[in-house]
Amino acid sequence: MTDWAALLNPEQLEAVTAPDGPVLVLAAAGTGKTRTLTHRVAWLMEQGVDPRDILLLTFTNRAAREMLERAEALVGPAIGTLWSGTFHHVCHRILRQNAREAGRTPSFTILDRADALSLLNRALKEVVADTRHFPKKEVLASLIGKAANTEGNLRQLAENIAFEEAVDPDKVLEVAGRYAALKEAANALDFDDLLTFTLRLFREHPETLARYAHRFRHVLVDEYQDTNTIQAQLVDALASHHRNLMAVGDDFQCIYSWRGADFRNIMGFPERWPGCRIVKLERNYRSAPEILAIANATIANNPEQFQKTLLPTLPPAGRKPLVAFLRDAAEQNQMVIRHIQRALQSGYRPEDIAVLYRAHFHAMELELDLRRLRVPYTLTSGQGLFESAHVKDAVAFLRLCSGLADFFSLQRVLGLLPGVGPKTAERIWAQLGGTFDPARETDRLGLAARIPKKAQDDWRALDGLLARYRDEGLAENGNRAVTLFLEGWYNAYLQRTYDNAEDRAEDLAALAAQFRKGQSVPEFLNEVALMTNLEAENAQALADRPGVRLSTVHQAKGLEWPVVIIIWCNEDYFPSARAIMEDLAGEERRLFYVALTRAKQDLLLCVPASRRVPGKEGVQYLFPSRFIKQIPNDLVTKRYGLY
DNA sequence: GTTGGGAGAATTTTT
DNA sequence: TTCTCCCAAC
Secondary structure (H helix, E strand, C coil), rough: CCCCHCCCCCCHHHHHCCCCCCCEEEEEECCCCCHHHHHHHHHHHCCCCCCHHHHEEEEEHHHHHHHHHHHHHHHHHHHHHEEECCCCHHHHHHHCHHHHHHHCCCCCCEEHHHHHHHHHHHHHHHHHHCHHHHHCCHHHHHHHHHHHHHCCCCHHHHHHHHCCHHHHHHHHHHHHHHHHHHHHHEEEEHHHHHHHHHHHHHCHHHHHHHHHHHHHCCCEEECCHEHHHHHHHHHHHHHHCCCCCCEECCCHHCCCHHHCCHHHHHHHHHHHCCCCCEEEEHHHHHCHHHHHHHHHHCCCCCCCCCCCEEEEEECCCCCCCCHHHHCCCHHHHHEEEEHHHHHHHCCHHHHHEEEEEHHHHHHHHHHHHHHHHCCEEEECCCHHHCCCCCHHHHHHHHHHHHHHHHHHHHHHHHHHHCCCCHHHHHHHHHHHHCCCCCHHHHHHHHHHHHHHHHHHHHHHHHHHHHHHHHHHHHHHHHHHHHHHHHHHHHHHHHHHHHHHHHHHHHHHHHHCCCCCCCHHHHHHHHHHHHHHHHCCCCCCHHCCCEEEEEEEEEHHHHEEEEEEECCCCEEEEEEHHHHHHCCCCHHHHHHHHHHCCEEEEEEEEEEEEEEEECCCEEEEEECEEEHHHHHCHHCEEEEEECC
């Protein structure tokens, strides 16, 4: 028997060993949230619960993986049979098992953001004659997505938005309807559909829901504050039979409301689950008291939150967080670099240091200077590996190879050929009868016969690769399949098309490395749309890439560093201009709070006074962020100019 | 129908 | 600065 009391503090212990029934764990930043969840899994297993009957839901791929790794360290390989993953992953899995009831065939495709946008654009052009006087596809997408994620009324949302020109809400509805029809015709689902279709499946087929609800004796949810209406209902449904639900979250850290997340879900939990046990984790094991003090002061300005206070457990660091007022971006960069160098001199490693910012492009200037001065750094860019054109090309080709071709992948591959564009691809797909499987000789001959003359040579090469894929059994060797595509044809295409062909070829090598041991190509293809750039950085790769970490605050959630530097603490930057316009300062403050609480010992906040606007004359003058001004004077050290 | 050039816009956060 | 859209020439 494990001595749980020796491993955990009293509140953690209470949560971990809670008896059956609903439990809400309010876990402030750095209070051992992940530790509590993973120990809960281990404790349940020690009580004799089969891991196959446990469902563990997270929001990001990284959190899912970390959770699994840490639980495995506790209980060993038996953990492999636990159901765990992001909401999207788990819904995806359920939908594959019940595709027909949900209104698709089992081989349905998941549209990533770009595919979804282009399909929506098509719907838009079909419905609206003059698209110049109509919201653009991105705006429509966010409108439709918001309606889906909040179960909101699209018509009302469209009416409420103050467009410069009058927009007919009926037209918006019509576009949305057309978009849904196109997805159905293509046997495809977008990200939001994964959630909404699963919920609808549960509602329309109670017997299907019952199968899962009976199976999952325990449901555990991480980051509950970030659930949207749909996700909260999915959780409620899945836990409805055994009523063993543990939701862990921190309303202070709800930073995804643009995706429909509503921290009121966590506030409403006790009403939806009457008699639930509530455990508060407030003892912080991460940050020095000086850092917790400004975090507490910052969040106190959000009146609508559950007030709770981070209690320090670490000894004082001996210095307050530093706020540096700088002249401009150049001086800010100098400050950052000097601070990094000082930290390195006092014994920190580059990996102990992170620079955080609100939006990816805020890091551009700093990146140049770091490179120039040869300070090692790693940056997770906004453009994900799986969103880049060349990686999508390779993935599309793998779809053709493995008989999982859909319209999108065929169009993508054919579009690479000279003289073939969207229309030709569409025509060929129709002539093939909306299916293509290279295992059937007739399909391959039929496709080859329809390729225009100009593209025949290229197609012969690709067709040869299709044959080799089959003959060499590459369905079980995705790594080799990608390499073959690159070397057999695509590299030549890259070189005649792009000036950065080498970089792109390297990305394909990275793609090839993504195949896990024993993972077949079809398995990989099923989930590839749900992978993100962070997925590309598995824990090992991250540890192997040393250097100062540059990251957005969103991507830094759940992580920690001894030294944290936050740049561009200015109005219109942090909080962002858009958030101010849309009156989302509360959310931005929570985001700022997340940024502050990443720091363990040393925190630097940079406030430049101006910025050169790229491409324009002169400078833009900046005001210090309201979040800086609201910090009580005695909690920070202020400095004007460089060290 | 495709492709390339050129002008123009824009640039949050994630599954 | 990089992507995106639009238009005109093959």
